[in-house]
Every structure is written in structure tokens, then in C-alpha cells.
Amino acid sequence: MTSAASAARTFDSPLLEGLTDHGVYAGVEAGPDWVAEVRRLAKARNATILAHNYELPAIQDVADFVGDSLALSRIAADVPTDTIVFCGVHFMAETAKILSPEKTVLIPDQRAGCSLADSITAVELAQWKAEHPGAVVVSYVNTTAEVKALTDICCTSSNAVEVVESIPEDTEILFLPDQFLGAHVKRVTGRQNMHIWAGECHVHAGINGDELAAQAKAHPEADLYVHPECGCATSALYLAGEGAVPDDRVKILSTGGMLDAARETGAREVLVATEVGMLHQLRRAAPGVDFRAVNDRASCKYMKMITPAALLRCLVEGRDEVFVDPAMAAAGRSAVTRMIEIGQPGGGE
Ligand code: 13P
Numbered sequence: 001m002t003s004a005a006s007a008a009r010t011f012d013s014p015l016l017e018g019l020t021d022h023g024v025y026a027g028v029e030a031g032p033d034w035v036a037e038v039r040r041l042a043k044a045r046n047a048t049i050l051a052h053n054y055e056l057p058a059i060q061d062v063a064d065f066v067g068d069s070l071a072l073s074r075i076a077a078d079v080p081t082d083t084i085v086f087c088g089v090h091f092m093a094e095t096a097k098i099l100s101p102e103k104t105v106l107i108p109d110q111r112a113g114c115s116l117a118d119s120i121t122a123v124e125l126a127q128w129k130a131e132h133p134g135a136v137v138v139s140y141v142n143t144t145a146e147v148k149a150l151t152d153i154c155c156t157s158s159n160a161v162e163v164v165e166s167i168p169e170d171t172e173i174l175f176l177p178d179q180f181l182g183a184h185v186k187r188v189t190g191r192q193n194m195h196i197w198a199g200e201c202h203v204h205a206g207i208n209g210d211e212l213a214a215q216a217k218a219h220p221e222a223d224l225y226v227h228p229e230c231g232c233a234t235s236a237l238y239l240a241g242e243g244a245v246p247d248d249r250v251k252i253l254s255t256g257g258m259l260d261a262a263r264e265t266g267a268r269e270v271l272v273a274t275e276v277g278m279l280h281q282l283r284r285a286a287p288g289v290d291f292r293a294v295n296d297r298a299s300c301k302y303m304k305m306i307t308p309a310a311l312l313r314c315l316v317e318g319r320d321e322v323f324v325d326p327a328m329a330a331a332g333r334s335a336v337t338r339m340i341e342i343g344q345p346g347g348g349e
Pocket residue numbers: 053067068069070142156157158201229253254255256
């Protein structure tokens with residue numbers, strides 16, 4: 001047998017026979033055979049599988065590491081394997097490639113985008129910067145590589161406050177693209193010279209204040225965990241301000257921060273305002289607590305494109321490979337490196 005034929009056999013899998021693609025890869029069951037095939041193929045490719053907290057439970061369970069955006073970026077910068085399989089959305093895999101350009105970075109379905117990352121383009125940012133010469137640009141990691149190349153420091157929801165606090169107080173800041181995260185950071189830091197782009201994530205913006213207030217009323221003993229990208233973050237603080245929910249029960253947290261809080265909570269019930277994939281890790285972290293979604297329709301269709309079929313196809317075919325133009329990657333690297341240096345470890349590290 002030639003070495004090419006033997007490699008083809010190593011990476012082949014009979015489970016892929018039922019693969020279909022009607023906009024999302026399907027046709028493969030996530031049973032024990034699939035788990036064994038995924039692990040065998042990952043080993044054969046010398047690959048580390050990373051999964052975001054919003055992925056389907058089967059994908060989270062088969063991964064080497066599960067975490068929030070910051071933790072996964074830090075892990076991606078450090079893994080010893082030649083290949084990273086990023087079970088998350090495209091900007092996350094791009095960030096891994098920027099941090100580890102010598103590695104092969106694969107995403108199980110390159111169509112997994114992000115409505116928030118799409119809410120600002122590099123041209124729009126260049127224009128905004130021209131209107132504010134001298135301002136420091138802080139971009140959420142949920143941005144394209146082109147936008148990162150025009151950015152001074154990236155952040156995630158777990159270190160956005162620390163990133164803004166690291167910038168001299170008299171320096172203007174352009175914060176993008178998430179308006180709700182921006183409002184949260186402005187509230188916490190009291191920073192006045194911070195301009196905020198009016199972007200949003202369609203999933204989190206859809207978790208509204210009325211739903212949160214109704215749930216808080218129906219579950220008066222529950223803690224509230226609210227992701228800062230949510231449209232209802234302000235309502236959560238309003239409820240606390242009005243005394244409808246005690247102050248110490250309202251926590252605005254990144255997905256990793258929610259897991260840390262879950263491990264320490266004394267509450268029996270927690271209402272969770274973020275993408276529903278988060279419930280899987282929360283229930284694992286604190287099996288005695290009743291975690292409920294504030295909005296059980298808050299599912300990110302992009303995160304859910306990373307199906308069992310997509311992951312198997314990725315490991316068999318070595319696709320979809322993520323490429324970032326080397327000059328663009330070099331331009332964005334210092335912003336991303338500064339991001340992973342700021343803030344506490346946690347969220348899956
Ligand atoms: P974190 O994992 O950083 O909280 O991010 C949430 C998110 O929306 C990623 O798309």
C-alpha cells in the first residue's frame with residue numbers, strides 16, 4: 001500500500017456514509033462509535049479539540065477542552081499538537097490561527113459565522129478611527145481578522161473591564177462592536193470618554209427585560225446570571241435597583257464566570273440569561289442546582305452548525321482549514337496577545 005493510500009485509510013470513517021448537507025452537516029449519530037472515531041481521528045491527526053460553552057452537549061463532551069472565549073484563546077496559544085480543531089464560530093478559529101500561525105487550524109464548518117462580528121467592517125472602523133484621532137481601539141474578540149488588524153487591544157466578556165482599566169484615564173476609547181457589553185463596561189468603570197459602537201448579537205439582544213422580570217417574579221429565590229451581551233443586562237440591574245431582586249443575586253458574567261459562580265453558589269435555583277448551550281456545563285458544574293434559561297429559544301444557529309457530522313467530516317477530510325493572510329495576522333497579533341495577557345485565568349483553563 002502506498003503511504004498516500006494508508007493515510008487515506010487512517011482518516012477514513014464508515015460512520016461518514018450517511019453524511020448530508022442541507023446548509024448544516026447532518027446524518028451522523030453522536031453515539032459511542034462516533035465518540036471512539038472522533039478520538040481515534042484526533043489522535044491520528046495530532047489534533048486538540050477545543051469547544052466553546054455554547055456548543056451542543058455531545059461536542060462539549062468529546063472535546064479536550066471546553067471554555068469561554070478567553071480561556072480557549074489562551075489554550076489555543078499553548079497547545080503542543082500540530083492541529084487545533086476549533087468547535088466554535090469562525091472568529092474564534094481565526095483568533096487561534098493569529099495566535100498560532102504555524103499550526104493547522106480547522107473548523108468543522110466554516111459557515112459558522114457570528115452576527116455580532118458582522119456588525120462592524122474594517123472600512124467602518126477605519127472611518128470611526130479617523131473621526132477620533134488618538135483614541136485607543138478596544139475590540140471584542142467577536143470581530144473579523146480585518147477588524148482586529150485595526151485594533152489596539154482585544155477583549156472578551158471576562159476581561160473587558162480590566163482591559164479598559166489598563167488604558168490611561170485621559171485617553172479616549174473606541175469600544176466595539178457590542179453596545180450592551182460596552183454599556184456594562186462603562187457602568188462598572190465609570191469611564192466617560194468611551195465611545196460605543198451600536199452592534200449587537202441577535203441571540204443575546206433577544207433576551208429581553210420583560211422576560212427576565214417575569215421569570216424573576218416566578219422564581220423569587222433564584223439567582224440571576226446574565227451575560228453582558230444581553231439586552232436585559234440593564235433590566236437586571238434595574239430589578240436589583242428597585243429591590244425586586246436582592247443585589248447580591250444579580251451577577252453579570254461571562255460564560256466562564258458563570259461556571260465559577262455556579263461552583264460556589266448557595267442558591268437552589270439559577271435563572272440563566274445567555275445562549276442555551278451554557279446550561280450543559282452549568283449542570284455539570286453544580287448538579288444540585290436547578291438552572292433555567294430565561295429564554296429557552298436563545299440558541300445560536302452558528303454555534304449549532306458544529307454538529308457531530310461536521311466534526312467527523314472535519315477530522316476525516318482535514319477541512320475546513322482556517323487561513324488568515326499573514327500580513328493581516330501580524331497586524332492583529334499584538335491586540336490579541338495583549339488580550340490573553342490581561343485578566344485572571346479561569347473559564348476552562
Ligand atoms: P464568552 O465565552 O467570552 O462569554 O463569549 C460569549 C459569546 O457570545 C461567544 O460568542
